[in-house]
Amino acid sequence: MTHSGSSLPDLPNSTSTSGPMSEIRSPPPDRVLEIVLENVLHFLTCRRDRNAASLVCRSWYRAEALTRSDLFIGNCYAVSPHRATSRFRRVKSLTVKGKPRFADFDLLPLNWGANFSPWGSALADSYPWLEKLHLKRMSLTDDDLDLIARSFPSFKELVLVCCEGFGIAGIASIAANCRLLRVLDLVESVVEVADEDEEVMDWISCFPEGETHLESLMFECVDCPVNFEALEGLVARSPFLKKLRLNRFVSIPQLYRLMHRAPQLTHIGTGSFCASDDVAVGDQEPDYASAFAACKSLVCLSGFRDILPDYLPAIYPACANLTSLNLSYADVNADQLKPVILQCHKLQTLWVLDSICDEGLQAVAATCKDLRELRVFPVNTREEVEGPVSEVGLEVISQGCRKLQSILFFCQRMTNAAVIAMSKNCPDLVVFRLCIIGRYRPDPETQEPMDDGFGAIVMNCKKLTRLAVSGLLTDQAFRYIGMYGKLVRTLSVAFAGDSDQGLKYVLEGCPNLQKLEIRDSPFGDAALRSGLHHFYNMRFLWMSSCKLTRQACQEIARTLPHLALEVIDSQEDKADDHIEILYMYRSLDRPRNDAPKCVTILQ
Amino acid sequence: MDERSRNEVSPPHHHLMKLELRLAPPGADEQQQHWSRTTTKRHDDSSSVLSLGYFPHHHATIKASPSPSSSPQQAPLPLQNNNNNNNNNNNADKKVFSPSSANTAVPNISQKRTAPGPVVGWPPIRSFRKNLASSSSSKPPPPPPEHHNKVVPAAAALDKNNNSYGGKGMFVKINMDGVPIGRKVDLNAYDSYENLSNAVDQLFRGLLAAQRDNSSGGSGVNKLQEEEKVITGLLDGSGEYTLVYEDNEGDRMLVGDVPWHMFVSTVKRLRVLKSSELSAFTLGGNKQDKDAT
Numbered sequence: 001m002t003h004s005g006s007s008l009p010d011l012p013n014s015t016s017t018s019g020p021m022s023e024i025r026s027p028p029p030d031r032v033l034e035i036v037l038e039n040v041l042h043f044l045t046c047r048r049d050r051n052a053a054s055l056v057c058r059s060w061y062r063a064e065a066l067t068r069s070d071l072f073i074g075n076c077y078a079v080s081p082h083r084a085t086s087r088f089r090r091v092k093s094l095t096v097k098g099k100p101r102f103a104d105f106d107l108l109p110l111n112w113g114a115n116f117s118p119w120g121s122a123l124a125d126s127y128p129w130l131e132k133l134h135l136k137r138m139s140l141t142d143d144d145l146d147l148i149a150r151s152f153p154s155f156k157e158l159v160l161v162c163c164e165g166f167g168i169a170g171i172a173s174i175a176a177n178c179r180l181l182r183v184l185d186l187v188e189s190v191v192e193v194a195d196e197d198e199e200v201m202d203w204i205s206c207f208p209e210g211e212t213h214l215e216s217l218m219f220e221c222v223d224c225p226v227n228f229e230a231l232e233g234l235v236a237r238s239p240f241l242k243k244l245r246l247n248r249f250v251s252i253p254q255l256y257r258l259m260h261r262a263p264q265l266t267h268i269g270t271g272s273f274c275a276s277d278d279v280a281v282g283d284q285e286p287d288y289a290s291a292f293a294a295c296k297s298l299v300c301l302s303g304f305r306d307i308l309p310d311y312l313p314a315i316y317p318a319c320a321n322l323t324s325l326n327l328s329y330a331d332v333n334a335d336q337l338k339p340v341i342l343q344c345h346k347l348q349t350l351w352v353l354d355s356i357c358d359e360g361l362q363a364v365a366a367t368c369k370d371l372r373e374l375r376v377f378p379v380n381t382r383e384e385v386e387g388p389v390s391e392v393g394l395e396v397i398s399q400g401c402r403k404l405q406s407i408l409f410f411c412q413r414m415t416n417a418a419v420i421a422m423s424k425n426c427p428d429l430v431v432f433r434l435c436i437i438g439r440y441r442p443d444p445e446t447q448e449p450m451d452d453g454f455g456a457i458v459m460n461c462k463k464l465t466r467l468a469v470s471g472l473l474t475d476q477a478f479r480y481i482g483m484y485g486k487l488v489r490t491l492s493v494a495f496a497g498d499s500d501q502g503l504k505y506v507l508e509g510c511p512n513l514q515k516l517e518i519r520d521s522p523f524g525d526a527a528l529r530s531g532l533h534h535f536y537n538m539r540f541l542w543m544s545s546c547k548l549t550r551q552a553c554q555e556i557a558r559t560l561p562h563l564a565l566e567v568i569d570s571q572e573d574k575a576d577d578h579i580e581i582l583y584m585y586r587s588l589d590r591p592r593n594d595a596p597k598c599v600t601i602l603q
Numbered sequence: 604m605d606e607r608s609r610n611e612v613s614p615p616h617h618h619l620m621k622l623e624l625r626l627a628p629p630g631a632d633e634q635q636q637h638w639s640r641t642t643t644k645r646h647d648d649s650s651s652v653l654s655l656g657y658f659p660h661h662h663a664t665i666k667a668s669p670s671p672s673s674s675p676q677q678a679p680l681p682l683q684n685n686n687n688n689n690n691n692n693n694n695a696d697k698k699v700f701s702p703s704s705a706n707t708a709v710p711n712i713s714q715k716r717t718a719p720g721p722v723v724g725w726p727p728i729r730s731f732r733k734n735l736a737s738s739s740s741s742k743p744p745p746p747p748p749e750h751h752n753k754v755v756p757a758a759a760a761l762d763k764n765n766n767s768y769g770g771k772g773m774f775v776k777i778n779m780d781g782v783p784i785g786r787k788v789d790l791n792a793y794d795s796y797e798n799l800s801n802a803v804d805q806l807f808r809g810l811l812a813a814q815r816d817n818s819s820g821g822s823g824v825n826k827l828q829e830e831e832k833v834i835t836g837l838l839d840g841s842g843e844y845t846l847v848y849e850d851n852e853g854d855r856m857l858v859g860d861v862p863w864h865m866f867v868s869t870v871k872r873l874r875v876l877k878s879s880e881l882s883a884f885t886l887g888g889n890k891q892d893k894d895a896t
Contacts, residue, residue, distance in 0.1 A: 435726055
């Protein structure tokens, strides 16, 4: 790694700062040290370590900037693309995140922003050697994808998570032009499907002929039929393919063929997991289980988009080796789940629907002793009195799965006792997200608020960094969080709290808080002001349907110049000064100019 | 939002309240009260869960011995009862409460829990998971690509955001022979077959001409004449093209056969076919009486 003649300040024989000079003669003594440093810094991969290193002194800052090849931008509006590319000169891999998470739940207006285009052009100019691009909650067009496809000859990896704005044409361009492509992962993104029949562009056929470098192909969210013959051909000529996630237009007999073509697969998204129209169940079908037996390296199964539960036994041969199973699109009941789960001794990650009931959770708890992550999604999202899973299931999981690190649990009822039990049984919890669908629900057994349960979680789970709360909660819950949640980085609050004091507890008590999203809670201006000391340390703060006034936001904007306060209001004329949505984030650059009309950026 | 009025109650206030259980939705009452956190969790004023109507069915079940992890003050942790319940539905009979909480006092609250209206973005689940849930096992599988039937089953007729058609704006897809790009029409915008036919003409006239320009097979003499030729006779078989549709049972029908409102309620997509190819389909005679409403 040499110091190329880029326009970076070069030091004369001292370590003090100087103006930008780009002279390389034989390196002066402290340049030698810098070169050594650069070589050493190559070994630093974690961005937090690199951030720390860059703060040591200017020469470390420079060396680190030159050697950072993996750049992570947590908020696309925190820095301008130009600033990022000016500082970091040799980036090969870039991650950019855009919209705040509540956008997933339709709380953010369409066309809010997070457009990739400005990043695209900056990258094309500055990083022709770019190999990897990971985008989350960004808005990108077919033209953006085309630009990516054509600007980076070494491009290897494209991962789009929760993105939107593009269609099949963009994907086809990537397939056609990125000759070295290893990874094309389209995850939970909204892909424009122009037409659903033969007019759909056959993007699979756009991959070039000959052996490919593909290692991972995920297109579950591309919701249109694919040319199966082309897909089969592609799989057959992709010897390095390990991960394949199909969409629901691939039927089980087709999956069967693909699996026999690619027995080396480790991660499979099964597509529909039911037969095509013209085949009746049980009628001269291939032995699907043989396909699962053939894929001896299979560790991760997902998909099951339109599952016919009769086919579920086909996966038995794979169960013993599975570490990850995602049945969250499969409406299976406990009896259908049990024979599967009872074989999954090595399971570490499980996503299911609550259709499995507490009984199904019991089966999980009995078998999956190594479980690290559990997500239980609701089939019925209405606020009901009862639901298929409850405190019983949570309790049972906590007793059986002691190594649990991450849980997302939707239910209609929950008790403090069960949550407290989990806090004690699962000390390794890093992520605890409990969503009691009925808002303001107390503990049904004691009629208490859920304060004590969440209090126990922050108290006992010493590694906790992410927390989502629900149910009836008073300020006391937040007092606990402020007192004990010292490592909490992400906090989600909805329909909770009594007064400003609640939010104050959190802002004053949680030094590591970076992402705070709050909706429909009675926190107002005084609470907001209590966070002034901390806002520059945060990635963002979201508050919607709270009690903030525009005036208070304006004050804060004046007090903290590097904070962008986006006030989003759907109504033009407001009787009072209260705002609907505040989305606030630190930013080194002037406010963005791509905001829609309903967004006002206070500065 | 209505929730704000609820939250006006200041913190010290709730300590003074007696334990009163409220299950009305937020905003339904002006003054909603908090549950007291006194240590006397079960006193005379506390309601039995039964009497709330909150849990309509209960079996007294095996009382679990307190697990080591529960605090001594808490009720013994419930165990699942042994009634095997295989449904996916609400399993109210699995819920357990310790017998000591069953006492006689009936609280002074509304026992009826009215379902609150839907709240935007709540629960926090992405839309593709919500739609899945509502149509889960009833959704027919989509046809595999090699199937010649290009009709997408009704349940899978999804727009870009994975929302089903319906509601305001009745958009259906319309494709025309020779034009690769389909369009969408909002049937609510028309009240008769004539209007629809005119709209189809408007939609495709230009596209069709463009296609003919681009196609290499057209003879030079006719090219000029084909600029922007009006598309007529869609409904009576007299024109070069005929309008057909696919209904909710997957059948192909001539447009104009049935009363307009009936057509609108059953149509799933439209096609503009060359009249010369109509003989391939077993429809009733080519000439139908139009029923314009």
